[in-house]
Amino acid sequence: MMKLRTQLLFCVFFLVIIAFSASKITCQEVEDEKEFTYVLGSENGPEKWGEIHPEWAACKSGEMQSPIDLINERVAVGTHLGKLKRSYKPTNTTILNRGHDIMLRWVGGAGTIQINNTEYELKQCHWHSPSEHTFNGKRFALELHMVHESADKKVAVVGVTYKIGRPDTFLSELMEHIGPIVFTDNEERDVGVLDPRHIKMGSRKYYRYIGSLTVPPCTENVVWTMVQKVRTVSREQVRLLRAAVKDESKTNARPVQPIKKHSVHLYRPMDAGSN
Numbered sequence: 001m002m003k004l005r006t007q008l009l010f011c012v013f014f015l016v017i018i019a020f021s022a023s024k025i026t027c028q029e030v031e032d033e034k035e036f037t038y039v040l041g042s043e044n045g046p047e048k049w050g051e052i053h054p055e056w057a058a059c060k061s062g063e064m065q066s067p068i069d070l071i072n073e074r075v076a077v078g079t080h081l082g083k084l085k086r087s088y089k090p091t092n093t094t095i096l097n098r099g100h101d102i103m104l105r106w107v108g109g110a111g112t113i114q115i116n117n118t119e120y121e122l123k124q125c126h127w128h129s130p131s132e133h134t135f136n137g138k139r140f141a142l143e144l145h146m147v148h149e150s151a152d153k154k155v156a157v158v159g160v161t162y163k164i165g166r167p168d169t170f171l172s173e174l175m176e177h178i179g180p181i182v183f184t185d186n187e188e189r190d191v192g193v194l195d196p197r198h199i200k201m202g203s204r205k206y207y208r209y210i211g212s213l214t215v216p217p218c219t220e221n222v223v224w225t226m227v228q229k230v231r232t233v234s235r236e237q238v239r240l241l242r243a244a245v246k247d248e249s250k251t252n253a254r255p256v257q258p259i260k261k262h263s264v265h266l267y268r269p270m271d272a273g274s275n
């Protein structure tokens with residue numbers, strides 16, 4: 001009886017070991033595998049994102065994918081969208097290298113933007129280089145995405161583009177924190193309190209359209225606000241952000257997507273005494 005029980009225990013023990021090593025192997029495979037890359041024409045490159053996982057199908061078959069080329073002739077100009085209502089506040093942040101970009105996460109409540117009477121809370125921001133959106137076919141050195149989420153999980157992204165020139169003051173605040181994480185992997189580090197109001201837009205004019213996330217799963221119905229003004233960033237700042245990208249292309253911009261169901265509006269404040 002005793003012997004049988006010992007044998008049974010051994011059996012269970014071995015099964016556990018086998019199950020454990022099997023799961024370990026699976027995990028390693030996933031970790032080793034680059035889920036998606038930015039290398040055009042490669043196996044997991046942007047043209048193939050929609051085929052990698054069934055949940056990523058929108059990357060291929062979506063009707064309102066981002067980024068897009070913002071072309072003057074295609075844009076409806078008006079004042080009806082209203083001034084972008086931002087009420088941000090300083091809060092604790094962390095920073096991490098996600099492999100395909102550097103992300104700053106606002107841990108506390110960093111405040112909100114208001115679009116069509118919906119409040120979206122600032123969650124995180126990250127950078128793409130070169131820019132993902134293009135203006136009249138022109139691509140820039142860098143694009144910042146500020147990702148916001150509403151209480152019912154709708155996403156609104158505010159994008160700012162940069163060309164090479166004077167350093168961006170917000171990135172200057174961050175340089176000392178980005179340097180040490182260039183070669184790390186998903187290791188979240190505290191940055192301390194940062195003020196999102198230090199992210200400058202420099203203009204009240206913006207493009208508005210409904211698009212998607214620009215990385216898998218390419219989820220649609222994202223409210224895009226692209227600031228029309230192109231700001232500046234130093235070559236060194238761009239170099240550091242690019243060094244952090246583990247993709248062999250050292251870039252992380254999805255190619256512009258075909259215009260299907262998008263309609264783009266430009267908000268321009270009225271000249272006379274408007275804010």
Ligand SMILES: [Zn+2]
Nearest residue numbers: 126128145214
């Ligand atoms: Zn982005």
